[in-house]
Amino acid sequence: MTLDTFLNDLPHVAAQTEPAIVKRKSRDFYWYSPALKARLHGLAAQAVVMPRTTDDVLDIARAARRHNVPLTVRGGGTGNYGQAVPLQQGVIVDMTEMNRVLKVEHGVARVQAGANILALDRELRGQGLEIRMFPSTKRTASIGGFYCGGSGGIGSVRWGGLSNPGNLLGARLVSLAAEPEVQDLRDREVFCLQHAYGTTGIVTEVDVPVEPVIAWQDLAIGFADFAAATAFGRSLAMQPGIDRKLVSVIDARLVPYFPHLSDVVPPGHAIVIAMVAPAAVAVVDDLARQQNGSICYRAAMHEAEDDPTRMPLYELTWNHTTLQVLKKDRSFTYLQCLHPAQDMLESVDTMTRLLGEEVMFHLEFMNVGGQIACAGLPVFRFTTQDRLDAIIALFRAHGVSVANPHVYTLEDGSPRQQIAPELLAAKQRNDPMGLLNPGKMRSFTPVAQETPA
Ligand SMILES: Cc1cc2nc3c(=O)[nH]c(=O)nc-3n(C[C@H](O)[C@H](O)[C@H](O)COP(=O)(O)OP(=O)(O)OC[C@H]3O[C@@H](n4cnc5c(N)ncnc54)[C@H](O)[C@@H]3O)c2cc1C
Incomplete structure (x- = not known):
């Protein structure tokens, strides 16, 4: 069976197949919308994997390509529009074990994507610093989930939206290209992951700008x-x-x-x-x-x-x-x-x-x-x-x-009902088979699977 062979390829990565846990990790806050509640209720993956390193994520990406298994990435699971709900079963990649602050220097914190935002901000506070912006779900959301699923929040009155230049300075991403690879993105390149619902790659690290802490x-x-x-x-x-x-x-x-x-x-x-x-x-x-x-x-x-x-x-x-x-x-x-x-x-x-x-x-x-x-x-x-x-x-x-929160595709949820050409190009480059959060990017068509001769 595909799932068994997928998991057998990953003996060093923690996995969970207990149905109650997999079901819980397949949900987000889609139930805010009565329309999505009817559409997405009961959808679940078949297993959850919990990487601890970028190498684990790379191995997961390779196994997914090898066995054609859909992957849906998950941080805190607080997204609103079924962003983290798998439409085509497959496997949830739970990033919350990747939660360390790797370094802080020159006004930038390099952080693993699964870090809880409150824990991150507390650690920074110990150094007299804070992040510029956080969602009202700070206590439960992850920093990677915020950049990949959110748009702004507390701090936006001063710093604008998450996708404004300067609010994400760099990121490390694992692709699902024919040969999955680690990409280090800088400056404008990070655009391809922002509010993309994890359809263009699995983010393992982010470079977050930090400011001197204030006793708000x-x-x-x-x-x-x-x-x-x-x-x-x-x-x-x-x-x-x-x-x-x-x-x-x-x-x-x-x-x-x-x-x-x-x-x-x-x-x-x-x-x-x-x-x-x-x-x-x-x-x-x-x-x-x-x-x-x-x-x-x-x-x-x-x-x-x-x-x-x-x-x-x-x-x-x-x-x-x-x-x-x-x-x-x-x-x-x-x-x-x-x-x-x-x-x-x-x-x-x-x-x-x-x-x-x-x-x-x-x-x-x-x-x-x-x-x-x-x-x-x-x-x-x-x-x-x-x-x-x-x-x-x-x-x-x-x-x-x-921005309609009662629909689950990137296009339908955007104010102009379309996505930027750069996002579609990143999808075609990084996930040509359409294994990452399939069904969430309506304008993308996967390349036909090669049939063995
Ligand atoms: C009560 C409530 C209040 C909210 N307030 C705000 C707010 O103030 N501002 C705001 O912007 N949003 C808000 N949201 C939406 C959501 O909480 C935030 O966007 C949050 O930051 C998402 O983080 P998460 O870790 O829970 O992401 P998840 O829900 O786990 O994931 C969100 C999306 O990102 C993808 N993803 C997660 N991690 C990765 C990764 N490492 N690599 C690639 N893709 C990934 C997932 O596949 C999914 O599509 C709110 C939601 C609720 C329910």
């Missing part, structure tokens, strides 16, 4: 209404003199879903959640008062993050907002939008007027091409696929870009 302060600032909170959030996000790592705006109707804030935020108030440097707290307080807002919660972010019983405020933002709602009511779902930087306040105002009855809004400010724009991850009750499609169409008709 979590703040929640209350405002009488969403428009006032949005205007303040935008002005805070744009302040060049304030060290800020996160600026989010949260609809008043979402606050009751946040256990430890619902008691401190005045009823009916929208909030701005911010992470700022200690020296900036008094300045933010003053700016907030000028716009009729007031700080209603303050905590040291690292203390909250290091205590498993507490919640840093970033776990209420980005896609965690949806999770807090889903914990209480599984009938909700969400979208991923980007409001234009120009006319941002008008854009948000238009959409809240058109959909405010049905949709709870929250905004995440980020630097897009040097300008402050905001992502919106609106949360609403799922009724029908037609209504979901109509809401997406309404956002798009009003100039708001939507």
Whole structure:
């Protein structure tokens, strides 16, 4: 049997075939989407392998080529769109044993791709450093999974998106070419792995830019209404003199879903959640008062993050907002939008007027091409696929870009429903047989398998 012969070729690599474990490692957070829940439920690989070194990964790639076995790479398994769900069985490559920080020098950390992001940041903190950007799933996600499946998050208000030049400086990747090989990528070459769902290679190491650590302060600032909170959030996000790592705006109707804030935020108030440097707290307080807002919660972010019983405020933002709602009511779902930087306040105002009855809004400010724009991850009750499609169409008709989180291919999930030609070229070069996460890149056709003479 192919799987047995595949595993027999890898006696030195830890493997798992226990069905319950393989099933658990074949899932991610696709169930956020009712459409994907129906489509992907029950799909599973046949085995999990756990490499410890790049050589192990190279051996796995060779065995996959030899026996024609599909591979789906997995970090923390927190991806949203079935990114890490195998569509065609095969084997999960669980990267979490490759979790070491290899070196830190000249503002760059060389890290194995399976490193947990919180563990990485803690290790860096011991050296007075921190990573620029992390997802709200920091406690469970891997750094490789973030670059291969994510887009940005906490830190994006200053540093932009993950794929902006400078936010990933290099990477080591194992290909599934006819002769699998190790590639060391620099500068622009790293583009081929970013947000590619592991379809273009298995990333074993990444070069991550690091900055001096800041003792970030979590703040929640209350405002009488969403428009006032949005205007303040935008002005805070744009302040060049304030060290800020996160600026989010949260609809008043979402606050009751946040256990430890619902008691401190005045009823009916929208909030701005911010992470700022200690020296900036008094300045933010003053700016907030000028716009009729007031700080209603303050905590040291690292203390909250290091205590498993507490919640840093970033776990209420980005896609965690949806999770807090889903914990209480599984009938909700969400979208991923980007409001234009120009006319941002008008854009948000238009959409809240058109959909405010049905949709709870929250905004995440980020630097897009040097300008402050905001992502919106609106949360609403799922009724029908037609209504979901109509809401997406309404956002798009009003100039708001939507990355649809209810589809599983790279093309369908991208705002323009297509992928960059460089990504397709990397796929053809690095995985001509289409063994890496098959089915996720719609525009790719595998080369025909050679039949033995
Ligand atoms: C509650 C919640 C909040 C979230 N918040 C954010 C956020 O703030 N920002 C954001 O960008 N995303 C967010 N996400 C999405 C996801 O958590 C992040 O993208 C996360 O960084 C993924 O890391 P992971 O290790 O869990 O990846 P996985 O889910 O394991 O993998 C993600 C994708 O990358 C591929 N992959 C993983 N490791 C490798 C590797 N070494 N080589 C090649 N391919 C690989 C997988 O095959 C898969 O396609 C959120 C998701 C949830 C459920």
